[in-house]
Amino acid sequence: MRDRDWKILRIIEISMRHHEWVPVDEIIKKSKLDSNEVLYRLKVLNRHKFVNRSTYGYRLSHKGYDGLALNTFIKRDLIKAIGNKLGVGKEGDVFTVLLTSNREAVLKFHKLGRTCFTRGKRYRLYLADKRHISWLYASRLTAEREFQVLNDLYPVVKVPEPIDQNRHAIIMGKWDGVELKRVDLTKLDIDIKKLFWDIVEEIKKMYNIGYIHGDLSEFNILINEEGDFLIIDFAQAIEVREDKIVLDILPGEFKMDIEYYLKRDIGNLLRYFKKYGIRESVDEIYNYVVGK
Numbered sequence: 001m002r003d004r005d006w007k008i009l010r011i012i013e014i015s016m017r018h019h020e021w022v023p024v025d026e027i028i029k030k031s032k033l034d035s036n037e038v039l040y041r042l043k044v045l046n047r048h049k050f051v052n053r054s055t056y057g058y059r060l061s062h063k064g065y066d067g068l069a070l071n072t073f074i075k076r077d078l079i080k081a082i083g084n085k086l087g088v089g090k091e092g093d094v095f096t097v098l099l100t101s102n103r104e105a106v107l108k109f110h111k112l113g114r115t116c117f118t119r120g121k122r123y124r125l126y127l128a129d130k131r132h133i134s135w136l137y138a139s140r141l142t143a144e145r146e147f148q149v150l151n152d153l154y155p156v157v158k159v160p161e162p163i164d165q166n167r168h169a170i171i172m173g174k175w176d177g178v179e180l181k182r183v184d185l186t187k188l189d190i191d192i193k194k195l196f197w198d199i200v201e202e203i204k205k206m207y208n209i210g211y212i213h214g215d216l217s218e219f220n221i222l223i224n225e226e227g228d229f230l231i232i233d234f235a236q237a238i239e240v241r242e243d244k245i246v247l248d249i250l251p252g253e254f255k256m257d258i259e260y261y262l263k264r265d266i267g268n269l270l271r272y273f274k275k276y277g278i279r280e281s282v283d284e285i286y287n288y289v290v291g292k
């Protein structure tokens, strides 16, 4: 990829604010390059699937958008190599990367367009006022959101260290551990009851800072051999304060939101820990977390 290819991709990216398909004439005009050269480069970009083509023009593909974000991190002199994919089979694209400081980190691309808008009304809370929502825009918002949440929570709560964000991508500290889902806790030399309450304590700290995870489960908690853990995946976190504002201006049914999502998180956790003999009730833990 040459500088001019990136330039053409950026022109298409910007023009997609107004077009679903960006007309070739517009790309040529904005590029200030020779039209034959632009046509040739578009053909190559299309062959490598960085753009898609239709009779109306061109649009950026997911791969093209990934490339733009990746290129930005490289230009910022932050990362120098991209490694294997983590969490195979999941909806998100998560990779190990090597930072220029030689430290390993995690790169997560948000793919809201592909996984669609089924995450419910909390997305609509902050997407509601934007009329034209492209996947480009929506996935960038989600990444900005997750990055913001990590910044607010780290290092008080056991979450990945936020390192950088661009477009729909975030870079965060890599943590050596596996999803709770994939371990048999009885095989580890740990106090399972203490682990459970330690996780509850993190949920409480999170709540006090102003967030509910919103998708807490054995898939989004990593654990290592020593029984230390990390809570990940804050793309759908709910801001407690944001909801409280909503509570004031909207009728009764919205009042359930905080309670509903927090109880759902707690319920997921309890369901997982049930097989290890933890028999607390959702209401009790809920009251403890919100400090009643």
Ligand SMILES: Nc1ncnc2c1ncn2[C@@H]1O[C@H](COP(=O)(O)OP(=O)(O)OP(=O)(O)O)[C@@H](O)[C@H]1O
Pocket (backbone or CB within 6 Å): 086, 087, 090, 091, 092, 093, 094, 106, 108, 160, 172, 173, 174, 175, 176, 177, 179, 219, 220, 232, 233, 234, 235
């Ligand atoms: N900071 C991290 N350190 C180490 N591994 C991580 C980190 N963040 C994510 N992973 C790995 O990548 C996987 C996917 O990350 P994450 O849960 O954030 O993405 P996702 O796309 O929302 O996945 P899901 O489909 O499970 O919701 C995790 O299950 C974990 O294995």
Ligand SMILES: [Mg+2]
Pocket (backbone or CB within 6 Å): 219, 220, 233
């Ligand atoms: Mg996840």
Ligand SMILES: [Mg+2]
Pocket (backbone or CB within 6 Å): 215, 233, 235
């Ligand atoms: Mg997720």
